Amino acid sequence: MSRAEQTAPTPEQNSPAIDPxxxxxxxxxxxxxxxxxxxxxxxAIPGYQVPYGSREMPIAxxxxxxxxxxxxxxxLPEDVLKVIDQGCDGSVNAVNIKKFxxxxxxxxxxxDTREATLIQTRHRIPEERMTSNQIxxxxxxxxxxxxxVEPSENETRRMHAEADYTRMWLHLYEDxxxxxxxxISYRYPVTVAGRYITDPSPIPRWDVPKLHMADTLFLFxxxxxxxxYAIPPHTEVIPLEFEDHPxxxxxxxxxxxxxxxxxxxxxxxxxxxxxxxxxxxxxxxGYCDKRRAGWNR
Amino acid sequence: MDxxxxxxxxxxxxxxxxxxxxxGEVQRLPEFIGDENVVVELLRPLVDNxxxxxxxxxxRLAEELALGCRCPLAAVAEADFVVVAPGADTTxxxxxxxxxxxxPDGGATLLYLVDDLxxxxxxxxxxxxxxxxxxxxxxxxxxxxxLTRLSRLNGEFPLGVDAMFxxxxxxxxxxxxPRSTRIGGP
Numbered sequence: 001m002s003r004a005e006q007t008a009p010t011p012e013q014n015s016p017a018i019d020p021x022x023x024x025x026x027x028x029x030x031x032x033x034x035x036x037x038x039x040x041x042x043x044a045i046p047g048y049q050v051p052y053g054s055r056e057m058p059i060a061x062x063x064x065x066x067x068x069x070x071x072x073x074x075x076l077p078e079d080v081l082k083v084i085d086q087g088c089d090g091s092v093n094a095v096n097i098k099k100f101x102x103x104x105x106x107x108x109x110x111x112d113t114r115e116a117t118l119i120q121t122r123h124r125i126p127e128e129r130m131t132s133n134q135i136x137x138x139x140x141x142x143x144x145x146x147x148x149v150e151p152s153e154n155e156t157r158r159m160h161a162e163a164d165y166t167r168m169w170l171h172l173y174e175d176x177x178x179x180x181x182x183x184i185s186y187r188y189p190v191t192v193a194g195r196y197i198t199d200p201s202p203i204p205r206w207d208v209p210k211l212h213m214a215d216t217l218f219l220f221x222x223x224x225x226x227x228x229y230a231i232p233p234h235t236e237v238i239p240l241e242f243e244d245h246p247x248x249x250x251x252x253x254x255x256x257x258x259x260x261x262x263x264x265x266x267x268x269x270x271x272x273x274x275x276x277x278x279x280x281x282x283x284x285x286g287y288c289d290k291r292r293a294g295w296n297r
Numbered sequence: 298m299d300x301x302x303x304x305x306x307x308x309x310x311x312x313x314x315x316x317x318x319x320x321g322e323v324q325r326l327p328e329f330i331g332d333e334n335v336v337v338e339l340l341r342p343l344v345d346n347x348x349x350x351x352x353x354x355x356x357r358l359a360e361e362l363a364l365g366c367r368c369p370l371a372a373v374a375e376a377d378f379v380v381v382a383p384g385a386d387t388t389x390x391x392x393x394x395x396x397x398x399x400x401p402d403g404g405a406t407l408l409y410l411v412d413d414l415x416x417x418x419x420x421x422x423x424x425x426x427x428x429x430x431x432x433x434x435x436x437x438x439x440x441x442x443x444l445t446r447l448s449r450l451n452g453e454f455p456l457g458v459d460a461m462f463x464x465x466x467x468x469x470x471x472x473x474x475p476r477s478t479r480i481g482g483p
Binding site: 030032033037038042043044046050073158217230232233236 | 298300303304306307308310311313314315317318319342343344345347348377397398399400401402404406425426427428429430454455459475476477
């Protein structure tokens with residue numbers, strides 16, 4: 001993995017030394033151990049949600065505490081960390097998490113997917129293909145894919161235990177009857193390693209195929225809901241679909257990023273307030289910036 | 298715990314996580330893990346007074362572990378972690394925790410001390426999540442029939458146990474066979 005040395009350091013990359021007021025990686029060792037045990041079981045049972053005692057973090061629950069706790073339980077001082085929020089490196093949430101982890105673990109931060117060893121993300125998987133030496137930590141608001149069809153935790157647990165997923169399939173079928181296709185746009189349910197139906201977190205459909213047979217380990221943390229789960233590398237991840245209604249990703253045919261010209265990345269639609277014109281931009285800002293800087297032209 | 302110990306635990310865990318998510322792949326453990334302290338160093342990032350540990354075939358190791366990790370000792374049938382010393386009688390492993398269908402994560406984690414780990418054509422064929430196609434792992438110094446026992450314990454996925462193998466010959470090495478791995482032919 002190439003470290004930051006080759007590029008000129010920006011103020012952001014000159015991460016401050018660990019704040020002496022905090023223990024390394026902020027959390028107490030008991031909390032980290034519980035999270036690590038949950039992580040190992042999550043990896044050993046792909047797609048199964050392991051319950052754990054989510055801790056109070058210096059950000060509010062629902063703002064990425066699940067992902068943050070995983071990051072802190074496994075981070076190394078020499079890690080190069082990237083944090084993205086809906087594809088963006090510069091949003092308040094992403095910047096604050098990045099600053100916090102740099103402060104308590106002394107890591108270097110980056111916006112470059114290729115340079116990062118550890119990426120924490122909310123609702124996107126980077127456009128650039130990740131490698132076997134990287135780990136992607138996903139923040140999860142609702143870990144239970146079956147919650148749409150069943151409000152009771154006891155009942156969804158039983159459904160997972162018995163692999164009783166008929167109501168989920170019925171839900172999708174009813175969608176087709178009503179609208180002619182499955183209308184789920186994000187949080188598209190997947191079957192992991194042929195066993196558990198799993199919520200891939202609110203990533204767009206575009207990102208779902210990236211989970212299938214990947215080189216990278218994906219870890220999912222839901223802090224408010226107190227669940228950890230994982231998709232190991234080289235694992236079958238199949239979106240739920242019917243033979244006559246196959247899964248499809250968002251269609252951006254004929255559209256390009258107005259900033260970097262990319263016609264092969266996930267695009268955000270922006271409507272101009274005055275003219276009403278529609279423009280499209282890469283959702284992955286790190287990727288967009290890199291293309292703008294002349295990469296791979 | 299001091300900074301050095303804490304970051305050591307982070308480093309060790311990162312390797313365990315890599316080994317568990319890439320079954321059969323042999324990981325070289327960091328140099329601070331020597332022959333003497335290998336079990337305590339490997340388990341300290343994971344176990345404490347919230348988990349129980351059983352040791353088969355080495356009562357001194359059990360004491361060291363209880364002191365080094367402050368974990369209560371328990372019978373194999375109740376333990377969250379089971380350490381298997383070389384040459385131990387492993388029949389009690391048939392009773393170890395495999396979780397239940399509601400909470401399969403209740404299954405035990407096994408740690409076998411073996412002689413050597415090698416990616417080798419003569420090794421056992423492993424496949425499943427975390428493995429690109431298939432991988433061969435040769436475990437020297439593992440009791441005969443142990444892998445068959447693991448297959449049996451893990452015969453009802455998602456119930457089962459997750460095994461770590463640590464070898465101390467040359468430098469310390471680690472490989473894992475979680476319950477999701479198919480042992481032997483496809």
